[in-house]
Amino acid sequence: MDSITVLMTSPMSDYLENQLKDRFNLVKLWTYSSKTDFFKHNSHSIRAIVGNTKIGADAELIDSLPELEIVSSYSVGLDKIDLRKCQEKGIRVTNTPDVLTDDVADVAMGLMLAVVRRVCECDRFVRRGLWPKGDFRLTNKFSGMQVGIVGLGRIGSAIAKRAEAFGCPISYYSRSEKPETNYKYFSNIIDLAVNCQILVVACALTEETHHIVNREVIDALGPEGILINIGRGSHIDEPELVSALLEGRLGGAGLDVFENEPEVPEQLFGLENVVLMPHVGSDTVETTDAMADLVIKNLEAHFLKKPLLTPVV
Amino acid sequence: MTHGIIHGHLPQVLVVRPPESFSLYQSQCSHKFHFLKAWESPLPLDQFLSTHARNVQAMLSCGIFPIKADLLCHLPSLRLVVTPSSGLNHIDLSECRRRGVTVAYAGSVASCDVADLAVGLRIDVLRKISVADRYVKQGLWASKTSYPIPLGSKLKGKRIGIIGLGSIGQEVATRFEAFGCSISYNSRKQKPSFSYPFYSSVFELATNSDALVICCGLSDQTHHLINKEVLLALGKEGVIINVGRGAIIDEKEMVQCLVQGDIGGAGLDVFENEPNVPKELFALDNVVLSPHRAAFTHETLASMRELAIGNLEAFFLNKPLLSQVMNN
Numbered sequence: 241m242d243s244i245t246v247l248m249t250s251p252m253s254d255y256l257e258n259q260l261k262d263r264f265n266l267v268k269l270w271t272y273s274s275k276t277d278f279f280k281h282n283s284h285s286i287r288a289i290v291g292n293t294k295i296g297a298d299a300e301l302i303d304s305l306p307e308l309e310i311v312s313s314y315s316v317g318l319d320k321i322d323l324r325k326c327q328e329k330g331i332r333v334t335n336t337p338d339v340l341t342d343d344v345a346d347v348a349m350g351l352m353l354a355v356v357r358r359v360c361e362c363d364r365f366v367r368r369g370l371w372p373k374g375d376f377r378l379t380n381k382f383s384g385m386q387v388g389i390v391g392l393g394r395i396g397s398a399i400a401k402r403a404e405a406f407g408c409p410i411s412y413y414s415r416s417e418k419p420e421t422n423y424k425y426f427s428n429i430i431d432l433a434v435n436c437q438i439l440v441v442a443c444a445l446t447e448e449t450h451h452i453v454n455r456e457v458i459d460a461l462g463p464e465g466i467l468i469n470i471g472r473g474s475h476i477d478e479p480e481l482v483s484a485l486l487e488g489r490l491g492g493a494g495l496d497v498f499e500n501e502p503e504v505p506e507q508l509f510g511l512e513n514v515v516l517m518p519h520v521g522s523d524t525v526e527t528t529d530a531m532a533d534l535v536i537k538n539l540e541a542h543f544l545k546k547p548l549l550t551p552v553v
Numbered sequence: 554m555t556h557g558i559i560h561g562h563l564p565q566v567l568v569v570r571p572p573e574s575f576s577l578y579q580s581q582c583s584h585k586f587h588f589l590k591a592w593e594s595p596l597p598l599d600q601f602l603s604t605h606a607r608n609v610q611a612m613l614s615c616g617i618f619p620i621k622a623d624l625l626c627h628l629p630s631l632r633l634v635v636t637p638s639s640g641l642n643h644i645d646l647s648e649c650r651r652r653g654v655t656v657a658y659a660g661s662v663a664s665c666d667v668a669d670l671a672v673g674l675r676i677d678v679l680r681k682i683s684v685a686d687r688y689v690k691q692g693l694w695a696s697k698t699s700y701p702i703p704l705g706s707k708l709k710g711k712r713i714g715i716i717g718l719g720s721i722g723q724e725v726a727t728r729f730e731a732f733g734c735s736i737s738y739n740s741r742k743q744k745p746s747f748s749y750p751f752y753s754s755v756f757e758l759a760t761n762s763d764a765l766v767i768c769c770g771l772s773d774q775t776h777h778l779i780n781k782e783v784l785l786a787l788g789k790e791g792v793i794i795n796v797g798r799g800a801i802i803d804e805k806e807m808v809q810c811l812v813q814g815d816i817g818g819a820g821l822d823v824f825e826n827e828p829n830v831p832k833e834l835f836a837l838d839n840v841v842l843s844p845h846r847a848a849f850t851h852e853t854l855a856s857m858r859e860l861a862i863g864n865l866e867a868f869f870l871n872k873p874l875l876s877q878v879m880n881n
Contacts, residue, residue: 248855250642269840315688327782335854342707342708342709342710342732342733343680343707343709346676346679346680346707346709346732347676347680347682347707349672349732350673350677350680350682351674351678351682353669353670353672353673353676354673354677354683354686357669357670357673357846357850359673359674359677359682359683359841359843360668360677360682360686360687362842362844362846363677363683363841364687364844365844366830366841366842366843366844367835368621371827371828371830372640372828372829374845375844375849376844376846376849378846378849378851379846379849379850379851380850380851380852381666381669381852382666382669382673382851382853383665383666383667383668383669384665400732401731402728402730402732404860405727405728405730405731406669439586463872467732474665484816500695502637502695503616503695503696504689504694504695506691509689509690509691509692510690513599515686516686516689516690517572517682517685517686517689518681518685518688518689518694518702520685520702520705523704523705524704524705524706524707525704525705525706526706527707528704528706530855534652547839
């Protein structure tokens with residue numbers, strides 16, 4: 241298949257890059273200094289795009305590649321892909337669900353524990369040599385805290401299962417109620433925020449969920465409340481979040497995603513009730529390899545005219 | 554006639570060093586007991602005790618100050634030691650038994666908190682949460698010249714080896730099971746009510762685990778239980794989590810193993826010589842350090858305080874203690 245040209249949009253995985261190079265004619269978008277240069281050389285040969293959470297396949301890119309047949313995303317999130325355009329043009333789209341569910345859920349739990357029990361701050365305290373001068377202050381108990389989940393899909397359910405083991409009562413807001421679970425359903429996010437102590441964003445980013453956590457929701461969560469985001473930065477009105485934290489109107493936050501990565505509001509850097517990660521929810525050796533394998537398998541299936549493994553469109 | 558009331562005064566309770574939040578004990582107990590505060594006296598401890606504590610029947614420990622023969626010999630009337638901690642290694646239990654002194658402790662009130670921290674430390678080590686937090690807060694993510702942080706390791710499917718399947722160990726097991734980890738354990742005795750695989754030697758457990766979580770108490774039998782042999786059996790990818798007591802691990806050997814890469818990482822809440830922590834650990838990114846705070850939440854401190862006060866009250870009213878340490 242090395243006559244088939246595949247476009248990789250950004251450096252996302254050395255392993256994936258090598259696998260693509262071995263199997264296809266690989267074109268790397270980031271090696272071109274200008275868009276015009278890139279389009280001049282490649283627009284008529286590219287039949288597949290491998291995108292990620294940084295650069296996917298927007299309308300402009302799709303329109304400029306007339307031979308494009310498939311977009312295989314190295315992510316489960318689809319917010320960087322113009323799905324409507326793909327549907328119109330009959331372009332297939334695949335993603336990487338399931339393989340990353342556990343890792344992302346683990347990071348959500350890790351962030352909750354890190355914020356409530358000040359794990360990172362304690363580590364900082366010890367490394368700075370402050371312990372001989374006095375004990376670190378008391379923190380709050382995590383077990384039994386009420387956890388509210390926005391989006392009870394694969395990842396949300398995996399978070400719920402873990403939090404339950406800590407005796408945390410689980411409630412959720414989702415597009416539809418899930419009667420097969422025992423968790424308490426709220427039909428709107430404000431009621432969920434009022435009734436929980438830790439609010440976890442675990443839904444997909446769509447037009448409807450953009451800024452779903454706004455000032456009103458943050459106020460409802462309150463000065464003892466904690467916000468965890470392992471979804472997309474744009475789920476939260478970031479400037480509102482920052483001012484709420486600075487003013488003490490929100491109790492704490494654990495964030496793996498931001499509105500404008502890799503930019504992170506610097507005012508958060510000095511806050512001990514905030515834990516920040518650079519979008520690494522699925523970044524384990526095992527999962528990144530599994531995601532890469534799924535991307536490759538989907539591409540191979542497509543070009544061998546076999547059923548796609550994880551199609552979205 | 555109730556214990557320790559002399560001339561109509563409140564019963565006396567000796568306090569050699571104050572436990573955390575002692576002012577709250579005082580405010581809650583001002584009408585119940587009279588605290589004899591040894592640390593406020595200019596007299597050396599021995600003298601203070603001989604002068605003032607000959608009739609004292611109950612003592613409130615701070616959880617750290619050693620209660621051994623050299624202290625007990627100055628307290629001929631002592632019948633009860635109450636410690637707000639779950640840990641008992643600071644108390645010479647056989648000496649207490651010999652002298653007919655009962656010990657009451659915090660039982661399992663802290664177990665959830667300690668288990669929570671054990672899990673928090675494990676996730677942090679495996680997924681590099683503290684590393685990530687440092688990285689972002691130093692502005693390195695946006696910087697064009699810095700390297701990305703290394704990939705973490707998947708938690709699901711990992712084998713957790715728990716040392717000590719008491720109250721804390723059981724809470725740890727329940728939590729890790731929800732993450733899809735498999736559990737096995739080593740304990741003084743096998744516990745047939747649990748279906749987890751039991752290993753009679755810590756070395757065997759280490760050989761068959763990806764992480765060891767220390768949830769047992771410190772005793773003569775568990776001192777330096779985790780030695781070089783066990784650490785090497787745990788191996789280059791193995792992680793050690795300690796929420797028990799520092800001296801359960803041969804700390805010098807562990808530091809060397811970490812520095813040389815003979816084990817994969819560590820999450821440590823306790824150390825052999827607190828508050829001193831081996832400086833070599835500060836340079837390591839695969840280590841997460843915590844200043845002995847596993848049980849120290851507002852809620853648990855309050856529970857410990859209530860239990861300690863409840864035990865003292867019960868004693869002075871001739872009622873059964875709430876959480877007596879049983880001889881086993």
